[in-house]
Amino acid sequence: MTHAPPAVSGLLSHALADARSPRVPRTVPYLPERAFPWGGPGLHPAGAGGGVDLDRVLRLSLAAPRNSGGRLRPVASAGALHPVRAHLLVGPGCSLPPGRYAYDPRAHRAHPRGRAPADAPPGAVVVLTVTAARTVAHYGHRAWPLLLLDAGHAAAAVALAAAPGDVRVSLDANGEELSAAAGLPRAAEWKRRTEPELPLAAVWLPSVQGPIPSTAPLSAWTALPSTADPLPQPDTGNNAPPRELAAARHLLTYLAAGTEPTWHPAARPTSVTDETLRTRRSAPPSDLAHPPAPDLLARVLATAEGARPDGPAWVAAAGGDAPGLLTAAGLLASGDARPTLAHWAAGQRWIGTAGAVLVAHGCPADAPRSLIRGSHLAAGYAAGVAQAHATALGLRSRPIGSWLQADLGAALGDAPGHDWVVHGLALAGPADSPLPAPPPLPGKEERP
Template identity: 50%
Template sequence: MEDLREGPQQDLAAALARARSPERPGPDTPAGPAVRPWPGLPLPIPQAAPADLDLRALLRLSLAASDASGRLRPAPSAGALHPVDTELAVGAGCSLPPGRYGYDPLRHRVHRIGPPATDTPPGVTAELSVTAQRTVSHYGHRARPLLLLDTGHAAAALFLAARALGVREPEVRLDGLTENPLAVVHVPPPGGTNPRHPADSARPTEPSGGPPTPAELLTRRSAPPPLPGTPSHDALRAVLATARQAATGGSLRWCAAVGAPRPGLVELAPGGTTLLRYAAGEARPTLAAWAAGQAWIVDAGAVLLAHGCPADADAPHVRRAHLRAGFAVHLAHVTARRHGLAARPVGSWQQADLGAALGAAPGRDWVVHALALGTRHADEENTP
């Protein structure tokens, strides 16, 4: 089994360099339990009083499995392996008594694992970490960036669920400074606000069109290939604008690869009102080769790309870039669906040095994450 711990055993920069290399993973290994073995008895989440934060709804809209296998959830995951674990610090104003809880997304239950800390703020603070073995079991040495992207998607799912429930200021911390937890989402109770918004926390942002509805979150699915049909100028501009706004502070750039009649790469113009073409030529065959050889990308209508994270980035930079890329692609996916597009996140990238391919210095501008787009209507996606 691959050792993905940081420190002497495995430096994050070295792990990322290996994940970006053409080396292929070995045979699959056991994924282990799908849920962390939380101590104590599983407890149902009580119905919320009118003045309390409804934790049952918040978690159902963001992290809970909707099928017996545990694969289908509101947040996407590479290989549907769902490595993200959630520990809840519950304060006043919630449908659970104050304390610390581990969340079981398969049974939609919690395990009380301790009393609340004295400084626990009102509402709930979700601390996200990962059980790497689940993703390593299939992706091997390519797992490290996927674990970070999955965590960013889970943070976005919690953020959007809070907004769907009418919470005005969920706080999302994606600073990349710690390995455990990797991300933190604080949701205040109804009518509450976050008294602090650190400079490195994500300010509230929205998909194009405002907060989502619960139905939008529960029906969001990654569309199966193929994804043909070039999105309209307005739809592509909205998806790019959502991603760029959501990833503020992550040192990422955003562009989209489009095909005929004018194949090339486009990005948002200053001000975000139109698209600028900054590279000509058909990029999708190269992207398909870089994306673990997923040939269907050649025929995708467009491919949204998050790029940056140079080869010499330190561990906080690597974590921050990938966490925010996952967060931003999740929100961009909602925008895409609102514009009638089918969409599918693409997280595994090898030799994807976009900057070098465009003639810039090598090692400075790598593809970090992507969202493939097509004009097939979202209603045509496979649903459970």
Template identity: 45%
Template sequence: MEDLREDPTTGLAAALARARSPERPGPDTPAGTAVRPWPGPPRPISEAGPADLDLGALLRLSLAASDASGRLRPAPSAGALHPVDTELTVGAGCSLPPGRYGYDPLRHRVHQVGPPVDGTPPGVTAELSVTAQRTASHYGHRAWPLLLLDTGHAAAALFLAARALAAGEPDVRLDGRTENPLAVVRIPPPDGRSPRCPAETGVPPAPGELLARRSTPPPLPGLPPHGALRAVLATAERAGDGGLLRWCAAVGPPRPGLVRLAPDGTTLRRYAAGEARPTLAAWAAGQAWLADAGAVLLAHGCPTDAGAAHIRRSHLRAGFAVHLAHVTALRHGLAARPVGSWQQADLGAALGAAPGRDWVVHALALGTRHADEENST
């Protein structure tokens, strides 16, 4: 098994360059345990009091497995390998006593790994890290971008769960400055006020909406309506950390090309003509079905010379934004599926710009008809 630990200087940049290359992964290797071996006995998450943050509900709506295999969870993951590990620092106002806990998403239990921490604010702070072996077992040297994207999706799932439970204002840290943890999400207890409707999500999601969301199996045919595609692009741009990433969508007939959100935020404008979806299918590890997807939302940026912090931040933010865009797509009745593995996907160079400056980082395939509907016709 190859060593996927980051080097503090050049390791992550070299890993990303190799992941973007046409080199194919070798045979599968053992994935190891599906859950980090937390010390101590497991314990259930207590029922929440009327003014407490319900940690059991929060984790069920965001990270918990809903089937015996552990594959089905509210947050998507490349290959359903779920490498993200979650450690909770719990303060006052929660359904667990203050302390540090490791979360087991397969059994929906916690393990106490440390005593209360002085100065811990009320609520819970979730630190997200990864066990790289799980993803590398199938994707080999292509694992690091996927690990970062998966972490961004997990952070977004916690963010949305907090919104659904009308918790206090979540604080999401995806700055890319540290390798461990990769992301931090702090959620205060409910403050008794009506939940805000931030631009990233609009109306807070209902718990059932979060539990029901899944990645649609391909194919995903059917061009999304203009309004739905505009809403998906707007959600991604607002959640994507300003100018760090750029966003567009590849669409097919009757006017194939690339579209992006106009500066007014209310319309779409074309900025490249021509059919891009077959090229995207080749770049996306040869996933041929993408050539017939109704549209493909693209996050692009992260130049070749980006440092480790920039790489982490770009990919974490892309995962976070695509997750929120996925929820917006489902609200508009679309079929949707995240696509995370990209090789030789230099979008800027393909459009005539300088090479190495504008790579595809993440994507969301969109359609109007689900696979089961398509197969029945």
């Protein structure tokens, strides 16, 4: 494993501190999604049989319903910006013919981008990339952690849709290997064509029963050249602040450098059905004030805690008659932590009266790049699984991505700088009628 030069590590620590600081970003109004950059005739993902039904997987995870304008999708995203794109590496035993594809979520079509290698493993690998411009335009210097969280949510959505089955997820694969396997352009080539796509995660969907093949699923694809490039579109950055956009892309590329990928098995909570995945949506803040039943809260907390063995720890801030900060093992601290969480979450006052709030925590201020990447991707992944489980249990939910000066360890009396809130998920039980959201504080921003 290579270590970063001190100057680069210092820049990363500074960027993390800046993203967690109260500095208000320079932003622009909501910008529409750019045109799909991959040309050629698109194929419907449904096909004649195969062990991996890519039509079902993509409809339940990434597809944008035609009547939603692209903003409402089965997977949650900060600001409903949906920066994650999917490239399909399809081997034998799938509903699409073997080959490379770029997936268009608006049209629900897979655009061929080249052949498959002769030794492609059975099944499919979904390589998840992000485009940074729209998220940077909306969130400025806070965007790059949110892009990592979004990629984690998308990985969870694909894994949940593919289950049950022997689904594997990698959140630490080398970005260059992912890019080569997906046949994406090199950095200099992106600049001459369109907005870069930065690979961050992959989901492996084997199509065989029993033990999965021992061959690594990416290696057969990396030797193939790219045979279909994105359509030329000037990379204007969508009016995002140029310096912050360049910094976000540089940071994500640097964070994605890794070693051999690890592939963790993915599980779907038993109560989660395809109908759950079709109907799950983030609830508006006004619908999140009713406390969930304690047993249901404990079940969702356990799901978040167990979703990723390499992820951060989770706690739940509960209100009601016995407010406290809960772990899967029991009470961590008494008292109502929700008002503090509301203060930390970029001034989103509604969190102070939410039924309960799950928070992922860890990722020290001086964390190495592998831990920063892994903490955020795994937190997004765990929140995605927990949100699906909450939906199956009849609970409302809403992810919370923006956290400022949220040093949970210091608030609990530990040394400062070692235990920060990384992600959150608000939960609420059903209520007869939604309660009104509290008015925002003057001068305070309210961002999801």
